[in-house]
Amino acid sequence: MIKAIIWKELLQYRRDGRVMSVLLITLALGFAAAVNGWSTVETLQRERQSAVQSDRDTWDNQGKKNPHTAAHFSRYAFQPTSNLAVFDPGLKDFMGSAIWLEAHYRDPATLRAVEDAVEIQRFARLTPAWILQVFAPLLAILLAFAGIAAERERGTLRQVMSSGVSPQHLFVGKAIAALCIIALLAPSVIAAVALAANTQDEMGLPGAGLRLAGIVLAYAIYIGAFTFAAIGISARVAKSKTALVILVGFWAASVVFIPRLATDVGSTLSPAPEATDFEARLSSESSSPFWGSSEAAQQRRADIETEVLAQYGVDNIADLPINYDGYLLQESEEFANGVFDRMYDELWGAYEDQADIVRLFSLVSPTLALSNISSALAGSDMQAHRHFADSAELFRRDFVRILNEEMIENGGEDGYGYMSDNDFWQQNPDFDYQPPTAGDVLSNVWADILILLAWAFLAYQLASRSVRFSFKQEAMA
């Protein structure tokens, strides 16, 4: 019986020009998005590889230089792009991709793609994830808004009921048929995945298969939720046009309006520090209390001196077996690192509070929950960036320490005049970034997963109850 319903629904969809044209347009957009995503990621990966290479070359061949001058000349950490970013680039364009690893300072990531983007970029982005997030629910609405309402308006519902069809059968048959049509979008997703597999895997995202499966599942749940909701509303209201208006309104709110509103409210309630202010505070708080002429700073430096002299059992800096300038530099780094930790924790804390507020809004917009899950699994969300930035910062500390130690151990009396050469630079290790595991990622988005599941469950309940309700109503008619 369900088979007959599915067959009939598919036949009707096949004859519905609107459905076919929306399906074809969405498919075409999906393919375009896949190619677009692939070419972007491929370019990014290629550019990064040559940047990494040239960073290494420049570093290795910088010639004779004082290690501390080299620490200012410094190197870059370039964020790798995950393969899955072909499918969902997430927030990638809005976060920097290169972090300067200079001594004395922790820089934010620079080179945000959004700064090179055109003005309309934030309206709409042609990525496979965006297409699915926006157009798949729209297709679900188009397929299902008339599902029950039009049967009632036409009188076929009564006819169907007289054939002994139960509400559950009708609901399941219609849902499966609509989902079958939406599943026709799969080729564009498969294309994206195939193209993703065809990029240079520079990061080796751990658990890529699991992440991909998670993504597919999340989108399936999301699309299911919209399909159920559409059938539910269609069964609940009197006319199919009312169902259409309600559903399109909900869709527009969920996909277009609420995401903007949510982040806006988020950044109002939990504002990130103002940039020039943050920079000024970061450099003054990390530097003046150590290097400054204040009493506390002088005392701090005097204490260090006393301690080092005692440690080596000498009375005079000149008698130290190590280079004291280098030692002081390393001490200042360690002092500054505490400040960086504090201020960046504050910064990330503000971001995360914002993310939590946005998450609250996903209670009214499943799209928000889905996009969090999707970009997290694709390794292109804020957490992925934070993980990278934190790893890069740890590397910076090691890297600067190695340079300072070079000066401490070999600087002798020359201090700032001591020169290292290419032999030394070439021994310095590279930044080897290890991305978080799929498990870590899931632990960040469990709330979003729950919210999305709740949406799907509620939509299912709405649909199954409403269809039963519509049968009752029709029987009374």
Place this chain on the structure above:
Amino acid sequence: MSSTNSNENGRMAILQTINLRKTFGEVVALEGLNIAVKPGETLCLLGANGAGKTTTINLFLGFLEPTSGEALVNGRNVAMAPVETKQDIAYIPEQVALYPSLTGLENLRFFAALAGHDKYSDAELYTCIDRAGLGKAQADRPVAGYSKGMRQKIGIAIALAKQAKAFLLDEPLSGLDPSAANEFAVLANQLREDGAAILIATHDIFRATELASTIGIMKAGRLVEELDPKSVHSIEIEAIYLNHMRDNHVRVSAGEAA
């Protein structure tokens, strides 16, 4: 006169009600209804709007639950087996509702499959359509362009494909032009002769006399009169009917007596 004894004449009634009562809150829609339609019989229920004709049909369809009493289809209580009993019933409303973008044949295939008959070949379905009086070419056109009469024929084809034992026809003739109505009447009589049990709810006294083996007059939820059109002339039936409609206080009911 019909009887509650369904085994009279050795044949079991296909459509039968026993002391059927249905109320909607304070309003009594049906009161003590006892009817029985056997294979090869057509019962026409005549009555004004709200007399309980459609309620009776809805109770047979299991759309409504009786307040008390039973509606039986082929001996089974509808309330107990709402799905199974529907397999024996063909329901043809005033306006046969079909899917406009599907052809007549496709609509037929769908509704037959809903009733569990999903193994029909095209040829078999065309045969049903042919018996319902529709051509093959017409059956292959989308229903969107069908007239009311053509839709009704698809409705009958569905009933044939279902191999229904009982037909519930709700105002099947209203809105049909005279020639289509005549065609329908011929078809309905053919079905009856082939052994179907038919229940028709209608306003149309003239057509009722043409179609019915028994005419029942309903009023305020009660069956107030049962007549044999072969023994009573249609003009007389009309007079009796109008008399019932006028007289609000008369309580002479064969159904009640039985």
Place this chain on the structure above:
Amino acid sequence: MSIQAITAQEKRALKTDPTQLVLLVAFLLACLYAVLQGGAYRQTQVEMTTSFTEAQIERNTAWRDRLVAVETGTTAPEDDRWAGLAMDVSFPATITPGPLSDLSQGVSDVKPAASRVSLWRSVDRLFGNYQIQSPIDTAAGAFDLAFVVIFIMPLMMIALSYDVLSEDRELGRLGLILSQPISVRQLVTTRLKVRFGAVATILLLSLLVSLLPGLGGDDFATRVPFLAVWLLVAGAYFLLWAAVIVWAISLNLKGETTALLLAGLWIVNGLVGPASLSAAAESLYPTPSRLAFLSEAREASAEAYKSQADIMQGMLLDHPDLTAENYSIPEYIRTSFLVTRTVDEAVVPVLQRFDDVQAERRQFLSALQYASPAVLTLQSLNLAAGTDLNRHVAFERSVRNFKQAVAEAVEVKVLAGERLSLADYDGLPRFRHQEPSIGGILGQVGLPVGFLIVVAILLGAIALNNLGRLQNRIRES
């Protein structure tokens, strides 16, 4: 009489029909929220620019005071050998917040707005560490009035009016209404006047609110002319949608189909169009690799550092008067100046290339914006608001030019190791950004606005004609 009756009935319906009222109240809230948050945003921008400039001026005054002290003899020259150090001149360069950045934030949130122009930084480093804004916030874009106008307003207009004719027809009421002395055209236009009028009133009201002192800024008089242009653009977009909706209604379709048609147009206009256009612009005119640029700049600075002896030699050949003996300040200052200048020379053409690509894209989009009224409107609104890409790119360029101008002006003094005189210092250029005039802006938005209005008029005329013919059809049937 009849028209008045319809108007009265419509006005009553606005008050009594909960759906329409709910929609209008939601729209009002969206407008007010947008205006209030926009006001707060601009306020922050103004404060940031002001406080940044003030801090820089304070710093410069202190610097100048030291020079004054040396010149007037209060300080002996040998006691402050750093006073008036030519290499140390620095000036603030800020872009004034766009006059209507509260109404359309445009790209103002991702582009740098302030720089301390210093000779110690090469031109690729003039804007540092401003990428502090939350990526979530950046990605979503602002919930500003431009967003409300472009996205929410048309959807409101559609929801309020798609059923204006079909409802009556489907309920079989139309014949009765038209049997009164009123034409279809009058019926439709009168009803729409009331409904669209309500939308327009709410929009105008919120624009008035945005002018309240202390909301968007206190520069009332400066803002008003830009507001007039902004309103012109928004008004043209409103007219276009009004015409589109009347046209859709005049097709005399089922209510459901009209709603689908209009929703489809809304989606193509606001989502599909912008996504395709921005993807096309970005793939036809790809941004040169920023990462490669970073590497080039580093390579240039490493090379310049390594070959500083040659650079020095070249300088001495150019300026035979400057022998190595006649300066009293450390050598590294002169070296830094020359190294930075060499880097500047290497990176300026590359930066120019980035600008060129941006310009090509903008040109492409200003040609193709006619394909999507949403794109056209957004670009025009940003232009009027002073938050368009062009203005920000021009700002960055003029900061770079300014740095080079300052460097040229003090070059001889730096190389000679001489102190700047007070007259030299006061005669140095100060940063001034050439702002586009209101006339220029009008010139740029003139064609797009004209286009919107012409299309609106044409569609409106077709629609009214259709409605006229409809009259006959309905009478005949």
